[in-house]
Structures are given as structure tokens and as C-alpha cells.
Amino acid sequence: MSAGLQKTLVKIDDYRWEIPRTYKPGMRVPGLVFSxxxxxxxxxxxxxxxxxxxxxxxxxxxxxxxxxxDIHWGYGFPIGGVAATRVDDGVISPGGVGFDINCGVRLxxxxxxxxxxxxxxxxxxxxxxxxxxxxxxxxGKIKLKGNQIDKLLLKGAAWAxxxxxxxxxxxxFTEEHGCLEGADPDKVSxxxxxxxxxxxxxxxxxxxxxxxxxxxxxxxxxxxxxFGIAEKGQILVLIHTGSRGFGHQVCDDYxxxxxxxxxxxxxxxxxxxxxxAPVKSPEGQSYLAAMACAAxxxxxxxxxxTHWTRESxxxxxxxxxxxxxxxxxxDVAHNIAKIERHQVEGKKLxxxxxxxxxxxxxxxxxxxxxxxxRKVGQPVLIPGDMGRYSYxxxxxxxxxEETFGSTCHGAGRVMSRSAAKKSISGADIAADxxxxxxxxxxxxxxxxxxxxxxxxxxxAEVIHITDAAGISPKVIKARPIGVIxx
Amino acid sequence: xxxxxxxxHTADVGLVAHGSDLKEAYANAAYGMFSLIADLxxxxxxxxRDIDIQALDLESLVVDWLNELLYIFDVEHILFSRFEIxxxxxxxxxxxxxxxxxxxxxHRLKTEVKAATYHSLKVEKENGFKIQVILDI
Numbered sequence: 156m157s158a159g160l161q162k163t164l165v166k167i168d169d170y171r172w173e174i175p176r177t178y179k180p181g182m183r184v185p186g187l188v189f190s191x192x193x194x195x196x197x198x199x200x201x202x203x204x205x206x207x208x209x210x211x212x213x214x215x216x217x218x219x220x221x222x223x224x225d226i227h228w229g230y231g232f233p234i235g236g237v238a239a240t241r242v243d244d245g246v247i248s249p250g251g252v253g254f255d256i257n258c259g260v261r262l263x264x265x266x267x268x269x270x271x272x273x274x275x276x277x278x279x280x281x282x283x284x285x286x287x288x289x290x291x292x293x294x295g296k297i298k299l300k301g302n303q304i305d306k307l308l309l310k311g312a313a314w315a316x317x318x319x320x321x322x323x324x325x326x327x328f329t330e331e332h333g334c335l336e337g338a339d340p341d342k343v344s345x346x347x348x349x350x351x352x353x354x355x356x357x358x359x360x361x362x363x364x365x366x367x368x369x370x371x372x373x374x375x376x377x378x379x380x381x382f383g384i385a386e387k388g389q390i391l392v393l394i395h396t397g398s399r400g401f402g403h404q405v406c407d408d409y410x411x412x413x414x415x416x417x418x419x420x421x422x423x424x425x426x427x428x429x430x431x432a433p434v435k436s437p438e439g440q441s442y443l444a445a446m447a448c449a450a451x452x453x454x455x456x457x458x459x460x461t462h463w464t465r466e467s468x469x470x471x472x473x474x475x476x477x478x479x480x481x482x483x484x485x486d487v488a489h490n491i492a493k494i495e496r497h498q499v500e501g502k503k504l505x506x507x508x509x510x511x512x513x514x515x516x517x518x519x520x521x522x523x524x525x526x527x528x529r530k531v532g533q534p535v536l537i538p539g540d541m542g543r544y545s546y547x548x549x550x551x552x553x554x555x556e557e558t559f560g561s562t563c564h565g566a567g568r569v570m571s572r573s574a575a576k577k578s579i580s581g582a583d584i585a586a587d588x589x590x591x592x593x594x595x596x597x598x599x600x601x602x603x604x605x606x607x608x609x610x611x612x613x614x615a616e617v618i619h620i621t622d623a624a625g626i627s628p629k630v631i632k633a634r635p636i637g638v639i640x641x
Numbered sequence: 642x643x644x645x646x647x648x649x650h651t652a653d654v655g656l657v658a659h660g661s662d663l664k665e666a667y668a669n670a671a672y673g674m675f676s677l678i679a680d681l682x683x684x685x686x687x688x689x690r691d692i693d694i695q696a697l698d699l700e701s702l703v704v705d706w707l708n709e710l711l712y713i714f715d716v717e718h719i720l721f722s723r724f725e726i727x728x729x730x731x732x733x734x735x736x737x738x739x740x741x742x743x744x745x746x747x748h749r750l751k752t753e754v755k756a757a758t759y760h761s762l763k764v765e766k767e768n769g770f771k772i773q774v775i776l777d778i
């Protein structure tokens with residue numbers, strides 16, 4: 156971080172830090188970072204705070220350029236960045252969504268306990284590993300011909316349910332019911348469709364995973380109960396993946412469109428990766444329609460993987476998914492832009508909320524929260540790193556007031572991948588996981604090293620901040636007993 | 642001259658490619674990117690693809706060139722290990738890329754590269770030419 160920023164960072168309270176508008180000429184609003192004394196020191200070592208300030212340049216941005224405690228250096232937006240822009244005269248930026256559009260997490264609950272699953276965990280993982288295609292260059296089992304993909308892009312998770320992957324009830328427990336409105340396959344390039352068709356129904360590689368977890372700690376029994384989580388030792392399944400090459404291509408295509416739009420509309424930006432266009436412009440509307448297709452692609456993807464997960468559990472444990480109680484707790488996107496209504500400076504405003512490595516966290520009573528959870532609030536799913544643990548938290552009124560109903564999305568990296576590869580080998584991690592009693596199946600040992608627990612912040616520290624700041628108090632903690640990684 | 646090197650970026654990978662001329666720097670950027678995806682020593686060069694792209698400027702050409710190669714890799718599962726830049730000016734790049742289809746029995750696959758980004762993107766004249774690009778992985 157520049158020395159200038161270090162001086163201007165204003166501590167508001169133990170968990171909030173402001174970057175004043177005066178830091179950089181061109182900032183339209185201040186920045187607000189959720190962090191604590193210890194973590195803010197680490198964040199200062201990299202460029203992510205500069206990126207928070209850069210996002211504040213976006214035309215039409217309201218309130219503040221926000222950063223969640225898992226903030227780290229991204230490209231354009233920081234990872235963990237949230238920005239809301241006025242729909243009337245503000246912009247939409249594909250860089251505020253990222254390449255992996257609707258990368259997200261889905262949590263399944265079961266009626267199983269650790270004692271029932273742990274003895275056969277290797278067999279279960281082996282079955283899951285075959286049933287859920289994963290890894291670099293992997294193709295799915297779903298064969299989409301010609302324009303069949305258009306239906307998937309229009310309907311998202313509902314397409315998958317109609318095709319026999321899962322049940323109608325699953326949609327109720329998916330953000331946007333697994334289908335973002337306004338999707339238009341005609342706004343998507345042939346290249347994106349060509350790239351996306353064979354990859355539909357694949358976990359992918361990188362930081363994507365499927366974990367069999369055990370409930371380790373319950374902090375808020377009433378809320379946990381509402382989410383279908385009753386006791387320690389209960390088995391959960393966490394699925395983390397996105398829109399694969401389809402989303403990457405949509406983002407790439409529209410960054411080009413936006414590059415030209417920035418010139419046409421005379422928008423001045425400090426970073427090209429923030430390229431944007433007015434929400435209401437033809438470019439902005441086309442991107443939103445294409446982005447919705449990618450979001451739907453990702454929801455269909457997680458829906459298909461859910462189905463195969465149930466299949467594998469059912470086959471290995473000899474009971475039907477219904478008998479196993481394998482219901483979806485929730486499914487959230489953490490790379491997305493959404494048109495939402497929020498209270499801004501005393502007025503209800505329609506805004507475009509960019510969540511780049513940030514999760515929606517709506518409060519109790521919000522109509523977009525599933526009926527079954529409306530008294531407690533929306534479940535927020537926060538995966539930690541591979542060897543450690545994950546959390547479920549819940550949205551609050553405070554989040555609605557302060558962060559446009561948003562919170563963190565994960566642990567956040569602290570070590571670069573090259574540093575990780577220098578200091579940690581795939582074999583070390585394998586030994587470490589084995590020592591902790593965590594079974595695993597990986598497509599590549601090299602990718603295992605990149606996602607080593609040591610490269611991430613401790614998610615417990617991240618969640619401590621969102622909990623203490625009141626934007627998403629923790630509900631339960633889960634630890635993995637089995638990991639599948641592409 | 643080192644063909645390419647990586648620099649630290651927390652979430653992603655920074656790539657710097659060098660070349661005695663611009664063409665060589667573009668070829669080395671592509672080689673550097675594919676060396677993240679797989680060990681290239683094992684990759685034969687029996688398939689060839691022609692690439693022809695237009696862009697606003699030299700920087701955009703870097704992003705488009707690398708992303709076009711990623712597109713072909715994703716769709717055709719071709720690992721590229723040799724790049725020949727035929728023509729290059731500030732708005733256009735024409736090239737031939739050579740490689741072979743992924744064969745997991747011989748190829749060691751490493752990292753999935755999602756895309757090349759515009760963040761901190763640079764094309765500079767420095768001991769020949771230097772390209773800096775951040776890859777989203």
C-alpha cells in the first residue's frame with residue numbers, strides 16, 4: 156500500500172476503517188473496509204485498499220465502496236468488494252462480477268451422522284469422484300446439442316430439475332430460485348456457448364471443491380434449527396463451483412464491449428479492468444442479459460452436481476436421498492451483480508449491487524428470503540479452506556443498512572500461489588490432511604498445493620469480524636471429513 | 642534472456658514476458674501462460690491453429706491473444722507449446738500456435754487459468770520488449 160493511504164485510513168471503530176474521499180481525486184464516495192487491527196495491517200501490504208478507492212470512481216456509486224474482511228488483491232475490484240450504483244444514472248462493470256460469474260456455494264444437509272459416514276468415507280469419495288466430473292479440461296455427462304443450451308441459460312436450475320436433476324423443492328432454497336430474470340441467450344456469443352456446452356455439469360478446477368462435512372459447533376440453535384441443522388456430528392455437503400468457461404467467455408467478451416463503451420461515454424477510470432457502461436445503455440443491458448445467462452448456467456451446474464451427490468450417497472449408503480434427508484440448506488452466488496431495492500440516505504433506491512467475492516446476506520422478513528427462513532434471515536455460506544472449517548451465518552438488518560445486504564464469501568488468500576508452490580508441496584498437504592483424518596480425492600496434486608490451508612486467512616478470523624460488526628452473525632461451524640478437488 | 646517470469650499477486654498470477662522484439666514477447670507470454678497449465682516439455686507440436694485478432698491497442702492485443710488461446714484450449718483441449726507470431730501491429734496480431742491434444746497419461750496438468758486481465762497490464766520497451774499481465778486463476 157502507498158504511504159499516503161496508510162496515513163489517510165481512518166479507524167471508525169474496532170471493525171470499520173474508512174478511506175476518505177479526499178484520498179484520491181476522482182473518488183465519488185468514501186471507502187469502508189470491515190477489518191480489525193491485526194488484519195488491516197496485513198491488508199495494507201498489498202494493493203487491495205487502492206482497489207477499494209478505485210471502485211469509488213464508478214459513476215453513480217452510492218453510499219460507500221465496501222470491502223468485506225476477506226478482502227484481497229484482485230484485478231479491478233478487490234476480492235471481497237461490494238459496490239452499489241444507481242440504475243438511473245450509474246454504471247455496471249463486468250469487472251465487479253469477475254470471470255467466474257455466479258461462482259457460489261451450495262450447502263446440503265442430511266439426517267446422517269459422522270459415525271454412520273466416516274467408516275465408509277473413502278468409498279463414498281471414490282464414488283463421488285467418478286460421478287461428479289472434475290479437474291482441468293474435464294467434460295460433463297450432459298450432452299447439449301445445437302441450441303439446447305439456450306433453454307439452460309434461460310431457466311437455470313429449473314432447467315436441470317426438468318431434465319431430471321433434483322426436485323422442484325430445491326429451487327425454493329436457491330438464491331433467485333436458481334434463475335436470474337432477464338437472461339437473453341442472444342446476447343451471448345457463439346464462442347461462450349461452444350465453450351460452455353461440454354462443461355455443463357462439471358466441478359472444474361482451481362479453488363472449486365465438494366466437501367463432506369460434519370457440524371462441529373452450533374452458535375445459534377434456533378437459526379440452525381430453521382436451516383435444518385439440529386446437532387453436532389450431523390453430516391453436511393458443501394459444493395463450491397461456478398459458470399466454468401461459459402462465464403469466463405461472457406466476461407471476456409463484455410470487457411471488450413465495455414472498453415469501447417468507456418471511450419464512447421467518456422467515463423474516466425483509474426484501472427482498465429473496471430471498464431463499464433451506464434446500466435441503462437445498450438451495452439449495460441446486453442451485459443446484464445448475458446451475465447444472467449452465465450448466472451443461470453452456474454445454478455444449473457450446482458443443481459446437477461447436487462443430483463449426482465445424492466446419487467452417490469444413496470448408492471454407497473443404501474438408502475434413498477429422501478430417507479437420507481438430503482435437502483438443500485441454501486445456494487448463494489458470490490460473484491454477481493443484482494438489481495435490488497435498498498434504503499440509501501433515507502430514500503428507497505433501485506441500485507445495481509456488484510458483489511465480487513461477496514455474499515448476499517438479506518435479513519429476516521425480506522421477501523427474497525425463502526419462506527421457511529423468513530423469521531430468521533437468509534443463510535450465508537462461508538467456505539473456509541480445505542483442511543480447516545466452514546461457517547454458516549445469517550443476514551441481518553445491519554447488513555441491509557450498511558452493506559446492501561452483503562457480507563464476506565470465504566477466507567481470503569494471504570499467500571500467493573507461486574509462494575505456496577515454493578514452500579508447500581502437494582505431498583505435504585496430502586500428509587497433513589491424512590493426519591487430520593480428512594479423506595480426499597484430487598485430480599491433480601499440483602492444484603492441491605495451490606489451495607493449501609496456509610495460503611488462506613483463517614476463516615475464523617474473518618467470520619469473527621462479520622459477526623462482531625453485526626452484518627452476519629455465525630450460526631454453525633462445520634469441519635471437513637472428505638474433500639474432492641479438481 | 643529469460644523468456645518469462647512470474648511475480649507475486651495474492652489471488653492470481655502475475656506474468657512478465659520478455660522478447661528481443663515485440664513478436665517474441667507475445668510468443669513468450671503465451672508460452673509462460675501455458676507453462677502454468679501444464680509441463681510443456683512433454684507436449685508434442687503436431688497440431689497447428691491459426692489465430693488472427695484485432696484489438697484497440699497493443700495492450701488489448703495481449704489480453705485477446707492469451708484469451709483466444711485459452712478458448713481453443715478449453716474447447717479443443719489442445720495444449721500449446723510453440724508460438725509463431727506472423728504479423729503484429731498495434732491493432733492486429735496473426736499467429737500460428739502448435740501443440741497437441743491433452744493426454745493425461747503423458748501430460749502433467751497443473752493450474753486452470755480462467756483468463757488474462759487488464760489490471761496492471763503493460764507493454765513496454767525495456768531491454769527489447771516486456772509484457773506484464775495478470776492471469777485470473
